[in-house]
Structures are given as structure tokens and as C-alpha cells.
Amino acid sequence: MKHKILPISIIYINQEMLNQRIDNFMHNRFKNVPKSMIYRIIRTGKIRINKKRIKPHYKLKIGDVLRIPPIKISYNLKNTFFPLNDAKNLLNSILYEDNHLLIINKPSGIAVHGGSGLNFGVIEYFRKLRPLDKCLELVHRIDRETSGILILAKKRSSLVSLHQQLREQKVKKEYIALVHGLWPIHLKKISEPLLKIRLQNKQKIVLINPKGKPSETCFQIKKKFSSSTLLSIIPKTGRTHQIRAHTFHAGHPILFDKRYGKNSLDANIKNNININRLLLHSYGIHFIHPKNGHNIYIKAPLHADFKDYLNNMI
Template structure:
């Protein structure tokens, strides 16, 4: 088993991460790191929150700045050629860039960051591609299987500004989703609380539950096909897997969703089409530029395979 040193990272705690003990948070994030090492780096003060030492039982708060030192993790053998090809593809997928922001059209199947068994992600790739950038952090996350808009901050002030906009729900995101069945014309909003549940040692699932966090998604029908419906989904809140969980709750799961989908329906469709990726795409985002205050709207085109797939539907 090979090892890899993860670089220093800074994580800004959002509302989906709060109330977790720091030791449990780190154990989940770095599953390949021995627990003894995690407790050692906490005890020796290498883990800092808001530039201060903390104890293992410290509970994360919204807005906390968590600084993690370089960590040695076990990793599988990488296909270096595959990684290099992916990195070149990312450069071609840049939608917007200035001195403060970098926005890309993330391909489906690529994680946003390494850790938890994933050796290489978007943020690691761009830090390698842009070695002269002194600061480069993820503004938000997007599921590995989902394609579309992903924002990176190139300055700390930009990250803080955009996180404030996220907390104040001033950033507007829009997704495209292809779901099974014919979506009801009158179903335009789902407001159902979502709760994270652990299914086994590794996988978690978000389900509608009375004790979950308030979650709301708005939906618009773009086009109805014979067996499926193309939707516009607008998440009002930003919960993990929110759109995927809400469409499942409505009885219309997203096509080829291995965690929240309908495997039997997917199998029938796979016989006709080769495409089998999650059919969820973050296609637009609207926000206020952190420096000049201008209203910015970015759109991410569908990849050619997905566009061909939708055009072939009847």
C-alpha cells in the first residue's frame, strides 16, 4: 500500500457540518488515517480552529475556520495518465476566472476533493495546475456523480464573502434533472426536512425525516417524455443530496442514481442507451461578485453525451 501526503487545508464550517465533535469529523474525513494519529495531531495543537488549539470534544460551529496540517494517508495505485488527462480536461472546462474566483464546469465522476478513500479531486488538481496561486479553496461542494458549476475562491476575502451569501441564501443555483415517470404539474415545491442516516460502515443516505433539517426545493417542468420528465430544480436550502432526496420522496427518482434511484427502472433504460451517469447537472449560478459588487450569472453547458441523450428521448 502506497502513502500520500495531503497538503495543508483550510475548511470553513457550514451549517451541514455543525455540532460534530472535531475528532469525529476528522475520523470521517480521513478514514485511511489511524485514529491514534488524529488524536495526536489534535493533542499537539496542529489542528487549529480560528487559529486556536482545541480539545477532541470541541463541537464545530457555523463559520469556524478549521486548519488541518499535512496528513499522511494510505492510497491505492493511481493511473497517472488518467489523472493527467483529467487535469487537462479541467482546464478546458473553466467557465469564468479573475483574480478572485475560478468557476468550472465539473465533469460527472470526479470528486471535488480527496480523502475518504479518494486520492485525487478537483481542488488537488487545480492546486497542482496553478502552483503560483497562494490561495485556492472550494466555495461549496457538488456530488461526485453530479456535473456542472463548481466555484473556487482565489482569495480569502472572496471565500468569506461568498460563504456569507450562501448563509443569507443570496446565491441562486439552478439544476437540470431527468427523473423517472411523469412529474405532476402541480408539484412545484417540496419542503421536507432531511436527516443524514448511516446505512453501513461507509455509506450515508439523506432521507425525509421529522427530526431532520428544514429543506426546500422548487421545481419546474422543462419537458415531458413518454417515461421520464426533464426538470429544473432550484434548491432554496443547500443540504447534502437535497435534490436527489426530494425527487425520491416525490416518487420520481433521478435516472441512474445509484444511491437514491430505482435500479429496476434504470436497467430497462440502460438496454436502449449506453449513458449511465447520474442525470443531474448544475447548469447556472447567480451571485454578487465579492470585490466589485456586480451581479454575476454563470451558465454551464451540458456535455455532448448528455445533450445527445436528451435529444434522443421521445
């Protein structure tokens, strides 16, 4: 049995919460917490409304400010219906969390959501692991093979705010990729329209096509090796597989990309540590916090396999 202490929560009572008794409100919000514990923290004054003690029968009013103290909850990973190692890896991958957002450093190989033969993705894992979070939604997506930053919203209002920022291109994402060949110094931007098509084997692929959606990706060389280049990449638009399709179009596919890469090139690369993952990582993101309006920058360190591969090339 594992335990976690939830941080202090400050809740502003709105129309949806109006006239609920505080004890019933707490029971509904913390279903896995014993009722005796909830009544105890109300009775001892640890739960405050407008900085004052209240009784269990107090009915919530619009404008009330509810303060909930840290609460210890239990969860049992053995009772989940997904791989234990994946669950542990995701719990250890949290980069940032508050009452509005949950940001993780997603490992390569885990999809962001279930489907296409997968029972579980990141969002399903966290909904199982965080049953007290009533709203838990993906803010954006990254490919299953790609590692790095993934944002989950814990409130509907946060989801709406960040989606608006994405539409207005106020969110800035930064990636690192290792590509085949020596990237040309002059090639700093690719602006080619991308069209999503479905192949005969039902696999989706994105190709350069005049009928596609406008797409733009910026590139900066970080380091050149003998037969590959480490790039810093900033996608100005957020099309499916955009970085992978643009690097492939440039003749410099990302290493070990099974969809847009070249097996012949991958076979010729020294791979002493037997890595078998796409070498593309979402390492930084800038956005405006949906609640307090602060500028936020989150950075996700490279995972050990990617880092070891780079170190092995030196």
C-alpha cells in the same frame, strides 16, 4: 511542456505585504518564474507601483497599488500524480476566471476534493495545476456524480464573502435533472426536513425525517417524455443530496442514481448510448461578485453525454 499566460494583476498592498522588497515579493509569488525574468520586467518598467517605475529594492507600503503585467508560465502535466485526462478535462472546463474566482463546469465522476479512498479531487487538481495561486479553496460542493458549476475562491476575502452570501441565501443555483415518470404538474415545491445517517456499509444517505434540517426545493417541468420528465430545479436550501432525496421522496428518482434511484426503473429505460452517470446537472448560478459588487450569472452547458442522451430520446 504546456504554457499559460497569466492575466494582468492589480494588487493593493496590505499589512501582510508591508516592507517587503518588490523583487522578493515577486519571487515568493511566482516561484516557478525565473529570477532573470522577474528582474527584467522590473528593470524595463513593466511592473509599476502607483503607475510609476520602481527599483528592485523598493519596499512595499500600505496603500501602494501594484500592477503586474501578463506573465508566461510553464507547467508539465506529465509530472503530475493524477490521471492526465482528468487534468486536461478540468483545464478545458473553465467557465470564468479573474483575480478572485475560478469557476468550472465539473464533469460527472470527479469528486470536488480527495478523501474516502480518493487521492485527488477538483481542488487538489487545481492546486497542482496552479501552483502560483496561493489561496485556492472550494466555495461550495456538489456531489461526485453531479456535473456542472463549481466555484473556487482565489482569495480568502472572496471565500468569506461568498460563504456569507450562501448563509444569507443570496446565491441562487439552478439545476437540470431527468427523473423517472411523469412529474405531477401541481408538484412545484417540496419542503421536507432531511436527516443524514450512516448505513452499516458506512455509506452516508439522506432521508426525510422530522428530526432533520429544514429543506426546500422548487421544481418546474421543462419537457415530458413517454416515461420521464426533464425538470428545472432550484434548491432554496443547500442540504447534502437535497435534490436527489426530494425527487426520490416524490416517487420520481433521477435517472441512473445509484444511491437514491431504482435499478428496476433504470433497467427499463432505453439507453442506446450506454450512459452510466447521474442525470443531474448544475447549469446556472447567480451571486454578487465579492470584489466589485456586480451581479454575476454563470451558465454551464450540458456535457455531451447528457445532451446526447436527451437528443436520443426525441
